[in-house]
Amino acid sequence: xxxxxxxxxxxxxxxxxxxxxxxxxxxxxxxxxxxxxxxxxxxxxxxxxxxxxxxxxxxxxxxxxxxxxxxxxxxxxxxxxxxxxxxxxxxxxxxxxxxxx
Amino acid sequence: xxxxxxxxxxxxxxxxxxxxxxxxxxxxxxxxxxxxxxxxxxxxxxxxxxxxxxxxxxxxxxxxxxxxxxxxxxxxxxxxxxxxxxxxxxxxxxxxxxxxx
Numbered sequence: 001x002x003x004x005x006x007x008x009x010x011x012x013x014x015x016x017x018x019x020x021x022x023x024x025x026x027x028x029x030x031x032x033x034x035x036x037x038x039x040x041x042x043x044x045x046x047x048x049x050x051x052x053x054x055x056x057x058x059x060x061x062x063x064x065x066x067x068x069x070x071x072x073x074x075x076x077x078x079x080x081x082x083x084x085x086x087x088x089x090x091x092x093x094x095x096x097x098x099x100x101x
Numbered sequence: 102x103x104x105x106x107x108x109x110x111x112x113x114x115x116x117x118x119x120x121x122x123x124x125x126x127x128x129x130x131x132x133x134x135x136x137x138x139x140x141x142x143x144x145x146x147x148x149x150x151x152x153x154x155x156x157x158x159x160x161x162x163x164x165x166x167x168x169x170x171x172x173x174x175x176x177x178x179x180x181x182x183x184x185x186x187x188x189x190x191x192x193x194x195x196x197x198x199x200x201x202x
Contacts, residue, residue: 021118021122088195089191089194094192095192
């Protein structure tokens, strides 16, 4: 398992805010924040078409909000919680609605 | 002095994030957050042209982040800190760099 080379080393505030300023991407981030494990690209709870979803993942990845790892032919996504918290403490907590049970 | 009718009653997360996802607007918000008093449109520390600035103020106002009041021929801007904090606790603190002294 290797880190995604597209992941940003440092998080840039306007890029991060732009990436989060979309209902689909915000929902993907919410699902990741409520998950203890990585989520494969095809396993998100969404009605968005696969190609559109890839576009959204790319924006989140480039902003440094998520990281994608390849494992056994799957693309597994995780939220970069520590990096986000280090750069913008409390941001995710401020904007994410509570996870559904 | 009356409230701006364009100010949103309730703040919508993606609209707010989009409004903040711009370096000029984020800087206007930073200046307002560091000010004890309202700031007239022409008194911000910026090199942006007046017409462009009006556009940015409009986006911030429509998102509900700032309110503009007219007083004595001036348009005075304030940050809607209480409303922002009620809707997204800690958001402004998370993304605004410390005010310059």
